[in-house]
Amino acid sequence: MSVVTSPPSTHTPAYGHTGGGSVWTxxxxxxxxxxxxxAAALAIAVPALVxxxxxxxxxxxxxxxxxxxxxxxxxxxxxxxCFDYWGKYIVGSPLPEGHADHGAYSWRDYFKVNTDxxxxxxxxxxxxxxxxxxxxxxxxxxRAQLASPSNTYFTHDAYxxxxxxxxxxxxxxxxxxxxxxIANFVVPLMLGAEDMAFPRLNALxxxxxxxxxxxxxxxxxxxxxxxxxxxxxxLSTHDPTDQGTFFNMGVQxxxxxxxxxxxxxxxxxxxxxxxxxxxxTTSALVVLGTPFIAASQFxxxxxRVMHTKFFNVADGGSTIMxxxxxxxxxxxxxxxxxxxxxxxISEVIxxxxxxxxxxxxxxxxxxxxxxxxxxxxWAHHMFVAxxxxxxxxxxxxxxxxxxxxxxxxxxxxxxxxxxxxxNLATPMLWAMGFLFTFVIGGLSxxxxxxxxxxxxxxxxxxxxAHIHYVLFxxxxxxxxxxxxxxxxxxxxxxxxxxxGKWHFWLTFISFNATFxxxxxxxxxxxxxRVWTYDERFADWNLFIxxxxxxxxxxxxxxxxxxxxxxxxxxxxxDNPWRALTIEWQVSSPPPIFNFxxxxxxxxxxxxxxxxxxxxxVFEEAPVTAAHH
Amino acid sequence: MKRIAQFIALGxxxxxxxxxxxxxxxxxxxxxxxxxxxxxxxxxxxxxYVSFVIFAIVLVAMGYSLWKFRRGGPSDMRDGxxxxxxxxxxxxxxxxxxxxxxxxxxxxxxxxxxxxxxAANDRVITVHAYSFAFAYQYDSDGGFxxxxxxxxxxxxTIVLHMVTPLFTPGTKNLEVIHGFWVPEWGVKxxxxxxxxxxxxxxxxxxxxxxxxxxVQCTELCGSGHGEMHFKNIHVLSQAAFDKWLTQAKxxxxxxRAEAAKTPGLAVFNSAGxxxxxxxxxxxxxxxxxPSLDDVSQDYTRAKETSKTEAANLTGFIRESIVDPxxxxxxxxxxxxxPTSFGSxxxxxQIAALVGYLAKGGSGP
Numbered sequence: 001m002s003v004v005t006s007p008p009s010t011h012t013p014a015y016g017h018t019g020g021g022s023v024w025t026x027x028x029x030x031x032x033x034x035x036x037x038x039a040a041a042l043a044i045a046v047p048a049l050v051x052x053x054x055x056x057x058x059x060x061x062x063x064x065x066x067x068x069x070x071x072x073x074x075x076x077x078x079x080x081x082c083f084d085y086w087g088k089y090i091v092g093s094p095l096p097e098g099h100a101d102h103g104a105y106s107w108r109d110y111f112k113v114n115t116d117x118x119x120x121x122x123x124x125x126x127x128x129x130x131x132x133x134x135x136x137x138x139x140x141x142x143r144a145q146l147a148s149p150s151n152t153y154f155t156h157d158a159y160x161x162x163x164x165x166x167x168x169x170x171x172x173x174x175x176x177x178x179x180x181x182i183a184n185f186v187v188p189l190m191l192g193a194e195d196m197a198f199p200r201l202n203a204l205x206x207x208x209x210x211x212x213x214x215x216x217x218x219x220x221x222x223x224x225x226x227x228x229x230x231x232x233x234x235l236s237t238h239d240p241t242d243q244g245t246f247f248n249m250g251v252q253x254x255x256x257x258x259x260x261x262x263x264x265x266x267x268x269x270x271x272x273x274x275x276x277x278x279x280x281t282t283s284a285l286v287v288l289g290t291p292f293i294a295a296s297q298f299x300x301x302x303x304r305v306m307h308t309k310f311f312n313v314a315d316g317g318s319t320i321m322x323x324x325x326x327x328x329x330x331x332x333x334x335x336x337x338x339x340x341x342x343x344x345i346s347e348v349i350x351x352x353x354x355x356x357x358x359x360x361x362x363x364x365x366x367x368x369x370x371x372x373x374x375x376x377x378w379a380h381h382m383f384v385a386x387x388x389x390x391x392x393x394x395x396x397x398x399x400x401x402x403x404x405x406x407x408x409x410x411x412x413x414x415x416x417x418x419x420x421x422x423n424l425a426t427p428m429l430w431a432m433g434f435l436f437t438f439v440i441g442g443l444s445x446x447x448x449x450x451x452x453x454x455x456x457x458x459x460x461x462x463x464x465a466h467i468h469y470v471l472f473x474x475x476x477x478x479x480x481x482x483x484x485x486x487x488x489x490x491x492x493x494x495x496x497x498x499x500g501k502w503h504f505w506l507t508f509i510s511f512n513a514t515f516x517x518x519x520x521x522x523x524x525x526x527x528x529r530v531w532t533y534d535e536r537f538a539d540w541n542l543f544i545x546x547x548x549x550x551x552x553x554x555x556x557x558x559x560x561x562x563x564x565x566x567x568x569x570x571x572x573x574d575n576p577w578r579a580l581t582i583e584w585q586v587s588s589p590p591p592i593f594n595f596x597x598x599x600x601x602x603x604x605x606x607x608x609x610x611x612x613x614x615x616x617v618f619e620e621a622p623v624t625a626a627h628h
Numbered sequence: 629m630k631r632i633a634q635f636i637a638l639g640x641x642x643x644x645x646x647x648x649x650x651x652x653x654x655x656x657x658x659x660x661x662x663x664x665x666x667x668x669x670x671x672x673x674x675x676x677y678v679s680f681v682i683f684a685i686v687l688v689a690m691g692y693s694l695w696k697f698r699r700g701g702p703s704d705m706r707d708g709x710x711x712x713x714x715x716x717x718x719x720x721x722x723x724x725x726x727x728x729x730x731x732x733x734x735x736x737x738x739x740x741x742x743x744x745x746x747a748a749n750d751r752v753i754t755v756h757a758y759s760f761a762f763a764y765q766y767d768s769d770g771g772f773x774x775x776x777x778x779x780x781x782x783x784x785t786i787v788l789h790m791v792t793p794l795f796t797p798g799t800k801n802l803e804v805i806h807g808f809w810v811p812e813w814g815v816k817x818x819x820x821x822x823x824x825x826x827x828x829x830x831x832x833x834x835x836x837x838x839x840x841x842x843v844q845c846t847e848l849c850g851s852g853h854g855e856m857h858f859k860n861i862h863v864l865s866q867a868a869f870d871k872w873l874t875q876a877k878x879x880x881x882x883x884r885a886e887a888a889k890t891p892g893l894a895v896f897n898s899a900g901x902x903x904x905x906x907x908x909x910x911x912x913x914x915x916x917x918p919s920l921d922d923v924s925q926d927y928t929r930a931k932e933t934s935k936t937e938a939a940n941l942t943g944f945i946r947e948s949i950v951d952p953x954x955x956x957x958x959x960x961x962x963x964x965x966p967t968s969f970g971s972x973x974x975x976x977q978i979a980a981l982v983g984y985l986a987k988g989g990s991g992p
Contacts, residue, residue, distance in 0.1 A: 530853060
């Protein structure tokens with residue numbers, strides 16, 4: 001059933017017009033520019049003044065760069081208008097109407113601070129894809145270097161900078177926030193909520209993403225941080241640049257988690273779509289884990305700037321401690337990057353196979369158990385690091401136990417296909433491609449868990465292959481499945497099916513050709529993070545580099561398809577996949593305030609094959625009263 | 629249920645064929661050069677078979693559904709079978725996954741235990757890893773150190789302790805983590821600054837094949853990481869090793885005797901003073917810190933400005949070594965020189981170094 005879009009006139013876009021004033025005083029890009037410059041000037045002037053007064057040389061690189069990296073993002077965020085509402089609240093000025101900066105009425109609204117979860121979702125997705133392309137280009141650059149063992153396109157430090165920035169961008173600026181984008185757009189609709197629980201916090205966390213991203217990309221200009229994305233002490237010249245992103249993600253997912261209290265009537269836990277279960281678990285992981293990564297990066301920053309001694313062994317610090325703190329977050333982070341993808345796959349497979357998801361309860365519980373087990377396995381990253389010997393076998397066992405709930409998921413998805421009526425449209429192709437590659441990534445994960453094998457292959461291309469099978473073949477494939485699946489809902493246009501299929505097949509083939517041989521290279525002795533390698537690996541590396549270029553080209557098909565379809569694609573029907581979940585029962589794109597009737601959940605989300613089954617009905621109550 | 633049995637049967641056959649291709653034709657395991665890699669080999673083979681079989685079963689079941697249960701076209705509005713699950717089937721695959729996992733975890737623990745089997749009288753060698761080289765200290769053979777490679781006898785278990793100095797020798801740079809890996813040996817261990825325990829950071833290897841092997845650094849350690857690999861791991865026959873050991877000991881004795889004549893110079897070199905300081909008698913030209921040729925002028929200046937309480941030149945030099953920030957030579961900044969020499973050098977070593985510097989390099 002479709003719902004009429006709210007006429008724009010009922011909600012005046014007061015945003016950006018409140019109080020009038022010139023472009024330099026009202027929230028927006030001009031004020032952001034002004035305040036960023038002012039903040040930068042202050043960040044230099046204040047410490048310089050203090051240093052001159054106490055008689056030190058006025059310039060000190062670590063101090064100045066840290067002050068700049070803290071002050072300029074704050075200047076930008078304040079200037080663009082992230083703090084205006086709270087600022088007015090604190091000083092007691094009249095507050096703008098509650099929905100003043102909600103919803104997009106023209107393309108310009110996407111470039112402003114906006115509290116509409118759908119606008120924020122689109123802002124996230126477009127921004128993260130820009131970073132995906134930048135990260136991809138870095139990868140193509142170092143694959144060019146690796147095409148032959150004697151290439152010298154980059155200095156050694158520049159090469160280390162490329163690989164480190166590639167990994168950091170892909171993990172922190174693409175995969176994690178891309179899932180945040182999809183979740184932002186879809187989850188409130190799926191739950192029957194009219195927005196996120198903390199929309200202004202949600203907007204703030206989005207605007208931190210381009211800010212953090214800019215700092216990270218800018219680091220390349222200064223030669224990049226060349227420590228690998230893990231930034232192990234004592235090598236960490238790891239700038240505090242990551243802070244913004246990590247903080248950003250923490251706040252973002254905290255927002256997602258709180259939304260669960262805003263479920264529509266009738267949405268019991270057993271009627272919740274699996275994507276929501278996945279995001280619930282992910283949020284718990286983020287809330288518990290993020291403080292650890294933040295702490296580890298702050299401690300590195302303190303060591304660098306304030307000469308504290310957390311990791312300085314010469315003065316009683318510990319380097320192993322960094323690894324424990326880092327991995328206590330960064331292993332659960334792997335599930336932060338995978339569980340939302342599992343949720344997407346469950347949605348896509350059930351709808352496209354026209355069948356209830358096989359073993360709903362087992363899938364939901366396996367998600368939660370992966371989240372819990374995920375916190376007890378971090379030291380498997382440290383089997384060769386000089387860990388207490390007794391700790392290794394228990395960590396191997398817990399790591400391998402995660403294979404059980406993961407296996408349950410794979411088998412359940414395959415069983416869902418059986419006796420279905422399968423529509424192999426592009427989103428389903430990506431879901432099937434995901435099953436293929438993720439089984440490989442999961443199995444190589446078991447290899448890596450077994451101690452003697454891990455000791456042989458850790459820090460080699462085997463690990464590079466594994467991480468790309470789970471993060472690219474896993475996470476990125478699910479992101480594409482989700483993007484094609486919800487593209488009609490998000491944009492109101494249909495994507496081009498033919499281009500979608502080309503994109504899938506080219507990616508699928510070149511992905512496997514790029515990464516599968518790396519298992520072999522790692523096992524034989526090619527270590528990771530090196531700009532050169534043994535002659536005997538030259539042929540395979542040339543092949544891998546060529547395939548990596550094909551993989552990059554395939555992504556351009558997607559970019560073209562997305563732009564051209566959004567611009568002048570065919571208008572999408574409200575429910576092109578005949579799905580039951582709530583987001584498909586509203587117009588494409590959804591109305592500004594999501595629902596014009598009040599949704600009431602009356603059944604499970606996946607009851608395909610049962611004639612007349614409904615997940616949600618809308619009561620034609622006036623909803624304006626519910627707006628506050 | 630019959631269909632499931634068919635999937636499993638077909639998947640098993642396909643998986644075994646794929647495994648055989650990878651094990652026997654692609655041959656993707658490195659040469660076995662040690663007892664440890666021999667212990668690993670059956671585990672590698674078994675997990676290859678099991679992995680490919682699981683992969684193939686999933687592939688067969690998925691492929692069958694994709695081939696058999698397709699939608700007729702855009703006008704096909706049928707739904708699938710409204711099955712919500714099958715408790716027996718779900719319990720079976722949970723149980724099967726659990727069994728596979730327990731089996732490999734137990735086997736992995738057993739192999740790890742076998743790989744680390746060693747006796748109290750096994751030869752102990754300390755591996756010093758630093759930016760960007762390895763040095764090998766033969767603890768069980770008198771403690772001499774070699775920088776030209778690792779020489780070990782075939783068929784004897786070697787205990788390798790990994791150690792990284794706090795500072796890169798000859799510099800003031802804090803050291804970083806390195807890794808020690810000989811692929812043919814099937815063992816790997818990081819060397820971490822500050823980790824000096826006897827069980828943490830230790831690995832065991834019993835080479836079984838004579839030959840020259842390459843050691844690689846496996847932990848990103850900075851700009852020289854790419855070049856930090858050396859084909860200087862030599863596994864010798866017992867006779868050849870004994871001959872090498874005799875020569876190595878004689879050489880070490882000669883070097884020690886030389887050093888005994890000039891203990892101050894020996895400490896100066898081993899502590900890396902020359903990396904930062906110019907001192908003509910020691911032929912060092914570092915410019916990070918003040919020149920030690922002028923140390924008596926520095927003492928006079930410090931005395932005149934009452935910035936030192938040292939009663940004489942040797943006292944001043946001692947103070948500058950153990951507490952470098954007490955007096956900072958003109959034109960230099962504090963907190964550059966490590967403050968750890970007071971604890972990292974022995975009293976005898978400091979005395980020798982102080983005497984050597986005080987006498988302008990002419991003393992012993």
